Amino acid sequence: GAVVSQHPSRVICKSGTSVKIECRSLDFQATTMFWYRQFPKKSLMLMATSNEGSKATYEQGVEKDKFLINHASLTLSTLTVTSAHPEDSSFYICSAQAGGANTGELFFGEGSRLTVL
Amino acid sequence: RKEVEQDPGPFNVPEGATVAFNCTYSNSASQSFFWYRQDCRKEPKLLMSVYSSGNEDGRFTAQLNRASQYISLLIRDSKLSDSATYLCVVSTDKLIFGTGTRLQVFP
Numbered sequence: 001g002a003v004v005s006q007h008p009s010r011v012i013c014k015s016g017t018s019v020k021i022e023c024r025s026l027d028f029q030a031t032t033m034f035w036y037r038q039f040p041k042k043s044l045m046l047m048a049t050s051n052e053g054s055k056a057t058y059e060q061g062v063e064k065d066k067f068l069i070n071h072a073s074l075t076l077s078t079l080t081v082t083s084a085h086p087e088d089s090s091f092y093i094c095s096a097q098a099g100g101a102n103t104g105e106l107f108f109g110e111g112s113r114l115t116v117l
Numbered sequence: 118r119k120e121v122e123q124d125p126g127p128f129n130v131p132e133g134a135t136v137a138f139n140c141t142y143s144n145s146a147s148q149s150f151f152w153y154r155q156d157c158r159k160e161p162k163l164l165m166s167v168y169s170s171g172n173e174d175g176r177f178t179a180q181l182n183r184a185s186q187y188i189s190l191l192i193r194d195s196k197l198s199d200s201a202t203y204l205c206v207v208s209t210d211k212l213i214f215g216t217g218t219r220l221q222v223f224p
Contacts, residue, residue, distance in 0.1 A: 034212075041125075043204070043216040044161065093160055106212065108160035 003027055004096050006109025014117055020080045021112045023094030029074035030096035038091045050077040084116045121207050123215040134195045138218045140188045140205030149208035150181055152190050154201045195222045
């Protein structure tokens with residue numbers, strides 16, 4: 001089946017630094033990728049929809065200047081957490097749909113656990 | 118009211134038991150429905166789609182009641198390996214995840 005790879009799986013950084021997370025679709029092209037955040041014992045919350053070649057669409061309450069998304073190619077989207085703070089510590093997961101829109105079968109990356117000290 | 122609501126559990130059941138999870142959604146325009154499984158500290162994975170006519174995949178049966186706006190998942194003959202969090206997912210113009218129901222199967 002379709003595979004989505006996410007890197008790094010874990011990152012620990014100091015407050016104020018920026019962290020980049022990569023999401024790659026390995027065996028299919030993804031014009032759209034999604035970035036989620038999940039706090040402990042909470043559901044996945046959609047942060048933004050990443051569109052290849054255009055600006056990302058951010059969900060309400062998500063700061064686009066803090067969470068920079070770049071979807072430069074059909075197989076790569078990146079999320080950069082700028083000037084990270086301890087409250088940004090979370091599990092960040094990307095996903096992509098291999099089929100048409102709203103087919104529902106999202107393939108998720110392995111997730112990136114960010115800890116900001 | 119949350120868009121997708123689930124009982125967080127945990128449901129603690131012995132091996133071999135039958136367990137059922139329910140999920141309600143608020144948007145009557147929702148088009149597609151799914152159950153995902155998420156293991157601890159792992160990414161979610163699609164378990165099954167939910168069709169209006171109901172559908173079955175081995176020990177798993179999913180049903181949809183559009184009139185009452187709820188979805189169910191039935192697991193028969195529970196295995197230890199079924200222990201996980203089960204996420205109800207509803208699609209309108211995007212996928213909305215429930216908070217999940219935790220299942221713990223014990224020997």
